Amino acid sequence: MHFPLSAPRWLRPGTALLVALTMSAFAGCGTKDPKPGQGSGGSSSTGGRSPGKGSGGVDFGADGGAGGDSGLGGDGQVDGSGGRKGPGGTGGSGATDSGRNCGERPVSNEEFTKKRLLESAGACSAYSACVFSSTAFELGRQVTRYADSPSDARLEAARAAWLDAALVWSEIAPSQFGPIASTASDRYHGRGIGSFIHAWPALNRCEIEKQVATRAYEEQGFQRILPSARGLAALEYLLFYEGDDTVCASNSTTYKVWAELSEEEIDQAKRDYARAVVGDLYEKSQELVSVWDKDGEDFGKKLSNYEGYGSEQEALNVVAWSLLYPYDSIRDLKIGPLVGIGTALKNPESPYAEIDTESIRANLAAFRALFQGCGEGGEGIGFDDWLTAAGADDLRQEIQDAFDTIDAHAAELPPLDEASEGELNDFYAELKVLSDLLKQQFFGSGSVLNLKLPASAASDTD
Amino acid sequence: MIRTETYAPAHSLALDAAPRSFIERIERTLLEPVDISFLVLFRVALGTLLAISMERFVAYGWIDELLLDPTFRFKYLGFEWVAPLPRSQMFLLFYALIGLGLMVAAGLFFRVSAVLLALGISYIQLIDVSTYLNHYYLAALLAWLLACTPANRAGSVDAWLKRKLRQLRSQPEPEGTGQVARGVLWLFRFQIGLVYFCAGLAKLQSDWLLHGQPLRIWLGASTDLPLLGPLFTWEGVPLLISWLGFLFDTTIVAWLSFARTRPYAYAVVLFFHTLTRLLFDIGMFPWIMSACALIFFPPDAARPLFARLGLGFPGPSSGGVPPRNSGRSARGPLVRVALSVGLLYVAFQAVMPFRYLAYGGNVLWHEQGMRLSWRVMVRAKGGSVSFLVRRPGEDQMIFVDPKAYLKPFQENEMSGQPDLILQMAHHIGREYRAPDGTLPEVYAQANISLNGRRAAPLIDPDVDLMKVQDGLAPASWILPAPPEAPPHIRPVL
Numbered sequence: 001m002h003f004p005l006s007a008p009r010w011l012r013p014g015t016a017l018l019v020a021l022t023m024s025a026f027a028g029c030g031t032k033d034p035k036p037g038q039g040s041g042g043s044s045s046t047g048g049r050s051p052g053k054g055s056g057g058v059d060f061g062a063d064g065g066a067g068g069d070s071g072l073g074g075d076g077q078v079d080g081s082g083g084r085k086g087p088g089g090t091g092g093s094g095a096t097d098s099g100r101n102c103g104e105r106p107v108s109n110e111e112f113t114k115k116r117l118l119e120s121a122g123a124c125s126a127y128s129a130c131v132f133s134s135t136a137f138e139l140g141r142q143v144t145r146y147a148d149s150p151s152d153a154r155l156e157a158a159r160a161a162w163l164d165a166a167l168v169w170s171e172i173a174p175s176q177f178g179p180i181a182s183t184a185s186d187r188y189h190g191r192g193i194g195s196f197i198h199a200w201p202a203l204n205r206c207e208i209e210k211q212v213a214t215r216a217y218e219e220q221g222f223q224r225i226l227p228s229a230r231g232l233a234a235l236e237y238l239l240f241y242e243g244d245d246t247v248c249a250s251n252s253t254t255y256k257v258w259a260e261l262s263e264e265e266i267d268q269a270k271r272d273y274a275r276a277v278v279g280d281l282y283e284k285s286q287e288l289v290s291v292w293d294k295d296g297e298d299f300g301k302k303l304s305n306y307e308g309y310g311s312e313q314e315a316l317n318v319v320a321w322s323l324l325y326p327y328d329s330i331r332d333l334k335i336g337p338l339v340g341i342g343t344a345l346k347n348p349e350s351p352y353a354e355i356d357t358e359s360i361r362a363n364l365a366a367f368r369a370l371f372q373g374c375g376e377g378g379e380g381i382g383f384d385d386w387l388t389a390a391g392a393d394d395l396r397q398e399i400q401d402a403f404d405t406i407d408a409h410a411a412e413l414p415p416l417d418e419a420s421e422g423e424l425n426d427f428y429a430e431l432k433v434l435s436d437l438l439k440q441q442f443f444g445s446g447s448v449l450n451l452k453l454p455a456s457a458a459s460d461t462d
Numbered sequence: 463m464i465r466t467e468t469y470a471p472a473h474s475l476a477l478d479a480a481p482r483s484f485i486e487r488i489e490r491t492l493l494e495p496v497d498i499s500f501l502v503l504f505r506v507a508l509g510t511l512l513a514i515s516m517e518r519f520v521a522y523g524w525i526d527e528l529l530l531d532p533t534f535r536f537k538y539l540g541f542e543w544v545a546p547l548p549r550s551q552m553f554l555l556f557y558a559l560i561g562l563g564l565m566v567a568a569g570l571f572f573r574v575s576a577v578l579l580a581l582g583i584s585y586i587q588l589i590d591v592s593t594y595l596n597h598y599y600l601a602a603l604l605a606w607l608l609a610c611t612p613a614n615r616a617g618s619v620d621a622w623l624k625r626k627l628r629q630l631r632s633q634p635e636p637e638g639t640g641q642v643a644r645g646v647l648w649l650f651r652f653q654i655g656l657v658y659f660c661a662g663l664a665k666l667q668s669d670w671l672l673h674g675q676p677l678r679i680w681l682g683a684s685t686d687l688p689l690l691g692p693l694f695t696w697e698g699v700p701l702l703i704s705w706l707g708f709l710f711d712t713t714i715v716a717w718l719s720f721a722r723t724r725p726y727a728y729a730v731v732l733f734f735h736t737l738t739r740l741l742f743d744i745g746m747f748p749w750i751m752s753a754c755a756l757i758f759f760p761p762d763a764a765r766p767l768f769a770r771l772g773l774g775f776p777g778p779s780s781g782g783v784p785p786r787n788s789g790r791s792a793r794g795p796l797v798r799v800a801l802s803v804g805l806l807y808v809a810f811q812a813v814m815p816f817r818y819l820a821y822g823g824n825v826l827w828h829e830q831g832m833r834l835s836w837r838v839m840v841r842a843k844g845g846s847v848s849f850l851v852r853r854p855g856e857d858q859m860i861f862v863d864p865k866a867y868l869k870p871f872q873e874n875e876m877s878g879q880p881d882l883i884l885q886m887a888h889h890i891g892r893e894y895r896a897p898d899g900t901l902p903e904v905y906a907q908a909n910i911s912l913n914g915r916r917a918a919p920l921i922d923p924d925v926d927l928m929k930v931q932d933g934l935a936p937a938s939w940i941l942p943a944p945p946e947a948p949p950h951i952r953p954v955l
Binding site: 112113114306311312313332341342343386389390391392394395432435436437439440441443444445446447448449450453454 | 679680682683684685686842843844845846848861863865866870871874875877878909910911912914916917949950951952953954955
């Protein structure tokens with residue numbers, strides 16, 4: 001049975017991030033795992049409090065009693081006091097609890113230099129990581145509450161928290177440099193943390209069901225569990241998919257174990273695994289925060305000093321490749337398969353919650369944040385400032401126009417499975433205009449900034 | 463006093479008969495013996511550098527990335543049959559080439575190892591046009607030239623083994639082990655000189671000399687260099703460097719050719735190539751050229767070095783019995799054939815870089831006559847290419863992204879090279895052929911930027927590329943270059 005949740009329009013990046021940031025009032029960014037009660041959602045929570053049973057010793061301070069549904073945050077809503085929005089959204093004063101946790105949105109109004117561009121990219125990433133960790137904490141709290149004492153309301157709250165976290169992540173995922181990146185994207189500093197947070201496009205439902213059925217994670221911990229059975233993708237399946245079937249092969253151990261479980265046992269196993277997964281997810285988000293944290297590893301400083309990249313230009317290459325996300329992921333992996341172009345197979349990013357369109361909007365917000373700056377309406381230092389400083393303002397304007405067209409179209413785009421072929425074809429064509437511009441003069445041998453394309457940076461030229 | 467490069471061997475190559483014709487005089491000059499030290503040094507340097515080049519392929523994972531991973535490969539005209547070996551054999555080949563490079567350097571079984579090295583390097587380059595680099599091409603040419611010389615005659619393991627063998631047999635040292643025909647020296651000088659000179663002539667155009675492009679773009683990537691980097695952002699500096707680069711390339715051979723200026727010129731060579739190594743990802747090219755430029759020193763210049771290293775070998779006038787090919791036989795049929803082949807090689811190399819003149823237009827745009835012509839580092843060119851396919855009997859066009867067939871580096875290389883776009887179009891055409899074998903129409907949308915200009919169509923979008931065959935004739939399906947000047951891109955701190 002498919003949960004009939006259609007993505008609400010209010011869950012666009014900015015709104016979702018408003019929610020997320022307000023929720024960060026209940027989390028602790030740049031801190032160690034919160035102590036019981038620190039992340040409890042404020043004083044309005046009701047019901048008996050019992051420590052949640054998050055994985056890896058993470059205590060989300062979740063309300064284990066049955067009467068906590070009306071507590072603040074219990075339904076994923078907020079009190080509206082947040083004044084700031086997420087990484088690619090619009091900025092605000094930050095005069096809230098969330099502001100205290102993640103700080104002000106890092107917007108630089110200084111004159112452009114390449115070092116400042118790297119600093120800005122690092123600062124924006126650090127800020128995004130903090131915001132995501134807040135939403136991950138809230139997700140942990142809601143999932144733990146649901147797992148401890150399931151009810152429809154708590155499931156709804158957990159789903160809402162997942163939606164928030166997933167959309168915040170969609171604004172971060174395109175930034176494939178530093179700790180979240182795979183070594184394929186950033187061969188100097190990639191650590192692949194991103195794939196543990198959201199495995200798309202490497203989704204594998206059977207891997208999740210294997211853990212649900214066998215509970216191997218209880219014995220082995222999460223070190224040996226594949227990314228496809230972890231993070232937001234696993235939680236999406238566990239929270240949104242209501243069927244009790246399995247896609248694992250009939251001759252597999254998982255299938256045989258699964259067949260012996262009752263419907264109730266499967267539900268319980270899914271909740272137990274969800275509790276464990278969300279703990280692991282939060283730990284990964286905290287790892288991300290600590291890598292960027294000035295008091296931690298301070299990767300932002302490494303980035304701006306291009307430590308390990310060999311040269312400033314190479315660091316800029318790696319950071320800039322994130323701008324290709326609309327080309328190689330949105331166009332070729334998300335839209336292309338729907339219109340029959342390219343070789344990629346249809347592989348929705350969000351097969352159960354169905355927020356693919358919202359996710360694309362968030363991805364585009366990430367492009368704007370990196371290209372223009374991560375402040376309100378693209379305020380701050382971005383690659384557009386480099387183009388202007390280099391005397392390529394025409395190209396900057398052309399890229400900006402192409403992107404604005406895509407962004408405006410995305411704002412009106414219906415859920416992808418409801419969009420007509422014509423709409424998708426038009427959207428694809430607009431994405432192609434931007435992709436072509438990027439390949440013609442922004443990246444590659446014709447780049448006016450001498451930015452190389454991925455996988456062409458390493459070999460010699462003549 | 464200008465140092466002489468000519469030697470009067472105790473037992474000359476018996477070119478004592480007075481030359482009767484101009485050709486004979488040339489022949490006599492080319493066969494005149496000179497000290498072999500230069501060739502020994504060249505052998506050691508080239509063998510070592512080629513071994514390192516091959517090792518870089520292994521170390522950087524380029525065997526997989528560049529040669530094995532692609533599923534489609536661009537072919538050289540006439541070499542369509544060249545295919546990569548299976549992975550394990552390809553790695554074996556590279557390990558073998560590293561070994562062969564070192565064997566050449568050591569002069570061990572030189573006759574075999576040098577030929578195999580040249581063969582292997584040539585094979586690697588013929589696998590895929592998109593991996594073409596001028597310096598790989600130069601390395602292959604030099605490897606072949608070296609293989610055709612008696613570079614193991616001295617300062618080599620081969621020579622040492624022969625000497626030991628002769629000592630065992632109580633045979634005298636033959637004459638000529640410390641010398642080689644002047645033609646060999648000139649051949650190498652011609653080849654290296656041609657690279658510099660043609661690289662200079664390629665810069666004799668307005669983009670380079672009037673607009674400082676593409677150097678303005680490229681220098682923008684190196685503003686973080688200590689001391690020099692900030693200078694690149696000064697207005698006028700990129701253009702100044704463009705001019706200095708042009709003057710260096712076009713005149714350095716002359717400066718290296720005169721004894722008085724040679725040491726300073728070589729210092730400039732080292733500075734120039736060090737700088738290019740710092741500024742660009744040009745791999746072994748600076749090392750190869752820095753080593754090759756030594757060829758302009760007197761042929762015996764390295765002799766003291768070898769002596770100091772304890773690798774001394776007999777000089778050209780050290781005595782000994784005349785070699786087997788001395789006397790009139792030096793002008794025998796084999797020598798004549800060798801001289802003729804050498805002259806043909808020189809003629810071919812002299813003409814190839816200028817074949818672009820037969821096509822008119824801007825060679826940097828249409829690329830006809832671009833390859834094998836030493837147009838090194840003169841264009842920043844790239845763009846987007848996509849294909850439209852219309853199957854027989856169908857009205858609707860199918861959009862085909864070459865990304866489906868190519869690795870990113872191949873797509874990047876293809877985008878600026880019309881013949882590669884044509885090859886891709888033909889491949890796509892074959893992929894989309896109808897069940898009855900009928901080929902579709904294939905059109906290319908190629909928008910390309912040259913030296914920072916706004917992207918412009920490179921290929922006529924109305925030409926069905928399935929009806930076009932690659933060849934040496936001027937290509938009417940390539941559109942003219944955009945007429946405007948390149949933009950004033952500034953390096954930024």
